Each structure stands twice: as structure tokens, then as C-alpha cells.
Amino acid sequence: MSNAKLPVHVGIIMDGNGRWAKKRGLPRKLGHREGGKVFRKIVEACIDLDLQYVTFYALSTENTSRPKEEVEALVKLFDEYLDDIREMSDKNTRLRFIGGLEFFPKTTCKKMQDAETATASNTGMTCCLALNYGGRSEIIRAVSQIISEHATGISPTWELSEENFANYLYTRGMPNVDLVIRTGGERRISNFLLWQAAYAEYYFTDVLWPDFGKENLATALGDYAERNRRFGGL
Numbered sequence: 001m002s003n004a005k006l007p008v009h010v011g012i013i014m015d016g017n018g019r020w021a022k023k024r025g026l027p028r029k030l031g032h033r034e035g036g037k038v039f040r041k042i043v044e045a046c047i048d049l050d051l052q053y054v055t056f057y058a059l060s061t062e063n064t065s066r067p068k069e070e071v072e073a074l075v076k077l078f079d080e081y082l083d084d085i086r087e088m089s090d091k092n093t094r095l096r097f098i099g100g101l102e103f104f105p106k107t108t109c110k111k112m113q114d115a116e117t118a119t120a121s122n123t124g125m126t127c128c129l130a131l132n133y134g135g136r137s138e139i140i141r142a143v144s145q146i147i148s149e150h151a152t153g154i155s156p157t158w159e160l161s162e163e164n165f166a167n168y169l170y171t172r173g174m175p176n177v178d179l180v181i182r183t184g185g186e187r188r189i190s191n192f193l194l195w196q197a198a199y200a201e202y203y204f205t206d207v208l209w210p211d212f213g214k215e216n217l218a219t220a221l222g223d224y225a226e227r228n229r230r231f232g233g234l
């Protein structure tokens with residue numbers, strides 16, 4: 001595929017871990033563990049394909065209300081992953097974390113900050129993890145920051161434009177999303193990158209996340225390359 005037809009920013013909703021585990025009579029947390037392995041493989045595939053930005057929806061604000069055991073297993077999985085991010089630097093990849101990160105234990109937050117700092121000067125792909133993320137709460141947070149920064153009145157040099165507003169989102173500095181891929185058969189966006197994906201193309205597949213492979217990713221990108229994006233124009 002020519003790079004001209006590659007999306008610049010891909011968002012991935014990794015759904016179906018629980019059903020994958022259930023089909024095998026395993027606890028849900030083992031489905032997430034398998035999903036974690038696939039996440040690593042797909043990050044590698046994205047790097048090999050020359051993608052520039054990929055945001056993975058790893059935990060939504062809504063997911064945090066699941067049973068304690070499942071949420072703790074997910075937090076442990078993310079924490080363990082942060083102990084072994086050598087491949088990111090080896091592959092010149094930046095790591096970035098978005099969402100209500102204060103939800104995580106202080107030690108995990110510190111690992112996230114360290115990982116961002118350690119990979120900040122890499123020049124390859126940006127791999128962004130959305131954790132305890134919700135699109136609506138991100139927008140509310142941006143609005144309240146703007147209100148508090150301008151409590152004494154909007155400075156004459158600042159204007160509320162789409163571009164300026166986007167600077168208050170977690171994704172500050174990242175381009176809009178071109179393609180959202182959702183695995184697991186559901187056809188909804190589940191509060192993912194609401195602002196950023198306003199003009200994204202959507203690709204839904206029934207494949208459960210732990211079964212998702214490089215070939216499925218290539219199929220999704222091929223499908224995207226065929227689309228005619230008009231951004232509301234003719």
C-alpha cells in the first residue's frame with residue numbers, strides 16, 4: 001500500500017477479550033492477558049507499516065466500574081507492561097498516555113511519566129494508550145481548564161477556535177484520527193476520542209481482539225485506502 005493512502009492516526013478499540021476467555025472456559029482476566037500479547041504484536045505491526053500515530057483504547061472510564069478483580073488484573077497488566085518497554089526505544093517509538101491517569105497507583109503513574117520522558121525524543125511512531133479515558137469527560141475537563149485559565153477575562157490575543165480548543169485535550173499536539181478500528185463485533189464508538197474522530201472512517205470486525213492479527217490490520221488499512229473521504233464536502 002502506498003503511504004499516501006495510509007491513515008496518519010489510527011484509533012483501535014480492543015474489544016472481545018472477555019468473550020474470547022468465556023469461549024474457552026477461562027476467567028476474563030486471562031482474556032485480557034492474551035489481549036495484552038496481541039497489543040504488543042499489533043504495535044510492532046503498526047511500526048513496520050510506517051504508521052505515525054496509533055491510539056489504543058485500553059481502559060474506558062466506564063470499564064473502571066467492572067468487578068474489582070477484573071480492574072485490578074488490568075491495572076497489573078499495564079503496570080507489568082511498563083516494566084518492559086525496551087522495544088519502544090529500540091524501535092524509535094514514543095509512548096504517550098491519555099485519560100484520568102490519577103486513577104492508577106502512584107507507582108504506576110510514575111512509570112507512565114518515566115516512559116513518556118524516556119521515549120519523548122524518539123522520532124518514529126507515537127503509540128498512545130488511552131487509560132481510564134472517556135471522550136466526554138476529556139471535553140468537560142478542557143472546558144473547565146479554559147474557564148479557570150480565563151477566570152479574570154479572556155485575553156484579547158486568545159480566541160476560542162477549534163484549533164485552540166484541541167490544545168486543551170489530552171491529545172494536544174496529535175493529529176485528528178483518520179481511522180477507528182473496533183474488534184469484537186459491536187458497532188459503536190463507546191466514548192472514544194469523540195472530538196478527535198469527528199471525521200474518522202470506521203472499520204468494524206467481528207474478530208475478537210485476542211484473535212486479531214497483522215493480516216486483520218492489513219485488511220482494515222486496505223479497506224480504508226478504498227474510501228473516498230469528503231469531510232462533509234462534495
Ligand code: FPP
Pocket residue numbers: 014015016017018019020032035036037039057058059060063074077078081129184209
Ligand atoms: C474490552 O473487552 C477490553 C478491555 C476492557 C481491556 C483492553 C485491554 C487490553 C487488550 C490489554 C492491553 C494491554 C496493554 C499492556 C496495553 P471486553 O473485556 O469488554 O470483552 P467482552 O466485550 O468480550 O466482554
